Amino acid sequence: MSVKKTTLLFTALLVAAPFLSQAATQQEIDLALAPVKTNADLQQLLNSASPLDALEQHVFQFVSSVKFSKKGQQISFDKELLESNLSATEIYKILVLFGQQSSISQYQNALIVTDTDKLLLTGSSLPFCNAADPIETSVTLDKNKQAIFGYAQSGVVCDGNVELTENTTITYVLVPGKKSPKGLRLVGAGFTNPFDGHIEKVTVSSDGQSIQLENNIENSGVSKYQFILESEENDLLLVSPDPQVVNKDNKPPM
Structure with a gap:
C-alpha cells in the first residue's frame, strides 16, 4: 500500500474514531468515511x-x-x-x-x-429510531400509486421502530415531499393489540401533521401499531406498515 493511501486510511480511521467510541450507528460510520x-x-x-x-x-x-x-x-x-x-x-x-x-x-x-x-x-436492515427526538415520517407514491413510508432523524434514515427503557412520549412528524399525496394528514393510530398496556395514549395535532404515543415501560415486550391517514386524493383512509415499540426489561436478574 502506498504512503499516500496509508495516510488517507489512517486519517479516515481518526475521523471515525469518535463515532466508534460512542457506539455509533452504521449511518454515522458511513458518513464519517x-x-x-x-x-x-x-x-x-x-x-x-x-x-x-x-x-x-x-x-x-x-x-x-x-x-x-x-x-x-x-x-x-x-x-x-x-x-x-x-x-x-x-x-x-x-x-x-x-x-x-x-x-x-x-x-x-x-x-x-x-x-x-x-x-x-x-435485504437492507435499518436501525431503530431514537425515541428522544421527533421521527420524520415521509409518505410518497411510486409509479404504481403505491404508498411508501420512510423514517429519518436529522438526515439519518431509521426503520420507524423504537426501543425503550423508560416511560417515553414518541413523536412522529409528517414531512411532505413532491410525491406525497395531496393534503395528507394523520387521523390516528391502530393497534394489533390495544390491550397490552404498552401505549396508553395517542394524541394527534390539530393540523394532522404529527402524532404522539405515550408509552408505559412497565409492560415489557413488543407492541405493533399502524398510522391512519387521510388525504385529498380520495375519501379512502391510508394505513401505514407496522412501526413498533420494544419495551426492554431492564430489571436485574434474581
Whole structure:
C-alpha cells in the first residue's frame, strides 16, 4: 500500500474514531468515511471517473441539486433523479459517496436489472429510531400509486421502530415531499393489540401533521401499531406498515 493511501486510511480511521467510541450507528460510520462531505469534494470528484458517470447527461443536474449543511452532517439531493434513471446498484454506489448507502431501501422505484439490485431493495436492515427526538415520517407514491413510508432523524434514515427503557412520549412528524399525496394528514393510530398496556395514549395535532404515543415501560415486550391517514386524493383512509415499540426489561436478574 502506498504512503499516500496509508495516510488517507489512517486519517479516515481518526475521523471515525469518535463515532466508534460512542457506539455509533452504521449511518454515522458511513458518513464519517464518506469521500464527499463538501462542495469542494464534489467538484473534485467530477474531474475523474466516479459512480456519478452512470447519470450521463443528468450528472450536472444532480450535482446542482446537492446541498451541504454547514457542519457537513446533513446532505440532501434530488433522489427522484437517481430513482428515475439508475438501477439500485448504481444508486447504491452514488449513495456511498455521501455516506447514505443505508437508505437504499427507500429507492423502491429504481431499476432492477440484476439479483444484486433486488437484494439491495429487499435485504437492507435499518436501525431503530431514537425515541428522544421527533421521527420524520415521509409518505410518497411510486409509479404504481403505491404508498411508501420512510423514517429519518436529522438526515439519518431509521426503520420507524423504537426501543425503550423508560416511560417515553414518541413523536412522529409528517414531512411532505413532491410525491406525497395531496393534503395528507394523520387521523390516528391502530393497534394489533390495544390491550397490552404498552401505549396508553395517542394524541394527534390539530393540523394532522404529527402524532404522539405515550408509552408505559412497565409492560415489557413488543407492541405493533399502524398510522391512519387521510388525504385529498380520495375519501379512502391510508394505513401505514407496522412501526413498533420494544419495551426492554431492564430489571436485574434474581
